[in-house]
Amino acid sequence: MKQWIGKSNEFPLRTQVTSHFKFKMAQTPLLSLPEFRNVSTGSLVVKEALNFWGGARVQGKDTKNSEPVYEPATGRVLCDLIPCGEEEVDQAIKSAHSAYLKWSKLAGIERARILLEAARIIRERRDQIAILEVINNGKSITEAKVDIDVAWQCIEYYAGIAPTLAGQHIQLPGGSFAYTRREPLGVCVGIGAWNYPFQIAAWKSAPALACGNAMVFKPSPMTPVTAVILAEIYKEAGVPDGLFNVVQGAAETGSLLCHHPMVAKVSFTGSVPTGKKVMEMSAKGVKQVTLELGGKSPLIIFKDCELENAVRGALMANFLTQGEVCCNGTRVFVQRDIMKPFVEDVVKRTKAIAVGDPLLDGTRMGSLISKPHMEKVLGFIKQAKEQGATVLCGGEPFVSSDPKLKGGYFLSPCVLDNCRDDMTCVKEEIFGPVMSILPFDTEEEVLQRANNTTFGLASGVFTRDISRAHRVAENLQAGTCFINNYNVSPVEVPFGGYKMSGFGRENGMVTIEYYSQLKTVVVEMGDVENYF
Ligand SMILES: NC(=O)c1ccc[n+]([C@@H]2O[C@H](COP(=O)([O-])OP(=O)(O)OC[C@H]3O[C@@H](n4cnc5c(N)ncnc54)[C@H](O)[C@@H]3O)[C@@H](O)[C@H]2O)c1
Numbered sequence: 001m002k003q004w005i006g007k008s009n010e011f012p013l014r015t016q017v018t019s020h021f022k023f024k025m026a027q028t029p030l031l032s033l034p035e036f037r038n039v040s041t042g043s044l045v046v047k048e049a050l051n052f053w054g055g056a057r058v059q060g061k062d063t064k065n066s067e068p069v070y071e072p073a074t075g076r077v078l079c080d081l082i083p084c085g086e087e088e089v090d091q092a093i094k095s096a097h098s099a100y101l102k103w104s105k106l107a108g109i110e111r112a113r114i115l116l117e118a119a120r121i122i123r124e125r126r127d128q129i130a131i132l133e134v135i136n137n138g139k140s141i142t143e144a145k146v147d148i149d150v151a152w153q154c155i156e157y158y159a160g161i162a163p164t165l166a167g168q169h170i171q172l173p174g175g176s177f178a179y180t181r182r183e184p185l186g187v188c189v190g191i192g193a194w195n196y197p198f199q200i201a202a203w204k205s206a207p208a209l210a211c212g213n214a215m216v217f218k219p220s221p222m223t224p225v226t227a228v229i230l231a232e233i234y235k236e237a238g239v240p241d242g243l244f245n246v247v248q249g250a251a252e253t254g255s256l257l258c259h260h261p262m263v264a265k266v267s268f269t270g271s272v273p274t275g276k277k278v279m280e281m282s283a284k285g286v287k288q289v290t291l292e293l294g295g296k297s298p299l300i301i302f303k304d305c306e307l308e309n310a311v312r313g314a315l316m317a318n319f320l321t322q323g324e325v326c327c328n329g330t331r332v333f334v335q336r337d338i339m340k341p342f343v344e345d346v347v348k349r350t351k352a353i354a355v356g357d358p359l360l361d362g363t364r365m366g367s368l369i370s371k372p373h374m375e376k377v378l379g380f381i382k383q384a385k386e387q388g389a390t391v392l393c394g395g396e397p398f399v400s401s402d403p404k405l406k407g408g409y410f411l412s413p414c415v416l417d418n419c420r421d422d423m424t425c426v427k428e429e430i431f432g433p434v435m436s437i438l439p440f441d442t443e444e445e446v447l448q449r450a451n452n453t454t455f456g457l458a459s460g461v462f463t464r465d466i467s468r469a470h471r472v473a474e475n476l477q478a479g480t481c482f483i484n485n486y487n488v489s490p491v492e493v494p495f496g497g498y499k500m501s502g503f504g505r506e507n508g509m510v511t512i513e514y515y516s517q518l519k520t521v522v523v524e525m526g527d528v529e530n531y532f
């Protein structure tokens with residue numbers, strides 16, 4: 001058997017990684033810098049190249065079209081986003097293809113060793129990566145650490161699956177037989193949203209690489225900073241140069257990726273309108289597509305629930321990452337009999353959420369991604385009031401006493417009461433910290449109302465009645481139903497949407513199906529029967 005580790009000089013298991021991040025206060029390599037833990041909000045400037053292909057960082061060329069990227073907590077410029085053009089996208093894809101030719105020939109167990117090493121490195125550098133994620137995204141450090149943990153767990157999980165990928169043997173008459181081979185697709189493209197930048201890159205690359213594919217990943221132009229760290233870590237772990245590449249840019253770069261003839265598959269995370277375009281573009285080249293899109297998920301709370309857990313669940317369903325979460329349960333249906341105690345407790349706990357500097361351990365809610373996004377969320381709240389909703393708390397720009405945060409995009413978490421199903425805040429994805437509470441009377445009624453949406457990403461139910469819980473789960477039209485909890489998604493569990501929330505899955509065993517194809521080999525052991 002060919003041994004990967006220790007024999008090949010071409011793809012060493014460990015290579016020296018140096019960081020390319022420069023700080024205003026120090027120009028020390030990022031990932032080997034213990035003091036990095038002390039970096040504070042408002043102090044980082046990223047100067048170095050954010051693209052990665054051929055096993056190295058590559059500086060963008062089109063500097064005249066560069067756009068500023070802001071640190072959400074301060075409104076300060078963090079770095080410049082230089083979009084990749086046709087030539088650069090082509091280079092990244094060709095680099096991926098040449099790595100694919102080598103990587104796809106390895107045994108699963110050989111790929112697994114390298115992926116496990118990548119998972120180990122991420123685990124080791126989790127706190128530093130989390131700090132970068134916070135500075136670029138604005139979410140709290142508490143959440144970012146969990147996101148990075150989920151990222152390495154995902155890589156570890158698919159490392160475990162890689163050696164188990166196998167086909168089937170099928171006996172045919174006369175000693176003939178057939179067998180199937182599970183083969184990779186080739187060069188896969190990943191396109192990410194800004195709310196979970198590092199985690200999305202891991203959720204896409206881990207199953208892709210485990211199956212023997214290469215990937216070109218494009219992060220959101222608003223969060224370009226951490227995907228390249230993942231690329232460096234994969235390289236350090238020992239993947240061939242070009243196996244995981246990062247190209248920066250917005251719609252135009254994304255469109256170049258979707259149209260490129262050497263791309264076999266596009267896995268997209270983002271909004272429904274962009275998802276439709278990605279599907280259209282990919283269809284022209286008959287490329288496989290996974291779409292992880294938006295949602296407006298229902299959370300149903302029955303009167304027999306354990307109330308305190310239901311309240312906690314409602315907060316987890318609405319306020320993670322400032323409410324910028326695709327699967328959030330933002331339509332909170334509460335059975336009328338328990339409306340009063342539920343609302344009182346939700347409001348009390350929502351008012352107690354510590355909003356502020358996202359790098360501080362005590363903070364539970366950071367800043368929204370951008371000023372225009374914050375204004376859009378405020379617009380939804382204004383419209384909700386005009387349409388008859390009552391603001392029970394929050395829903396206003398939050399002004400911190402810390403002067404360095406005065407340019408940040410903070411919003412106090414908002415609870416809306418007196419909502420109706422026909423209100424815009426109940427129908428459309430707000431993608432901000434806004435919970436809409438809706439009363440209901442019967443199970444039949446609430447199921448009909450919960451399903452009355454074009455989205456179908458997630459759903460939740462709180463009840464002590466075990467039969468009801470499973471009946472409701474069966475009848476909700478959504479890719480996930482949480483019973484007596486919300487927004488827990490371990491990497492072993494498939495995640496993805498129904499209806500306009502998309503198709504295909506991420507995480508879990510099933511995702512192997514979306515990053516591989518089946519070849520059938522038919523073997524004749526006798527003579528050829530000839531009809532002619
Ligand atoms: N279902 C999920 O797993 C999931 C996870 C996170 C976010 N989301 C959804 O993402 C949305 C928020 O993210 P967003 O604002 O970054 O979404 P978006 O659709 O604006 O952008 C997503 C990505 O697509 C790229 N893009 C834009 N136009 C493109 C084009 N024409 N061709 C190719 N790529 C293009 C963007 O640059 C970005 O990288 C919300 O709707 C949210 O629900 C879904």
Ligand SMILES: C[N+](C)(C)CCCC=O
Pocket residue numbers: 195196320324325326327487488489
């Ligand atoms: C990890 N969560 C909380 C389930 C979020 C998944 C990604 C959706 O925006």
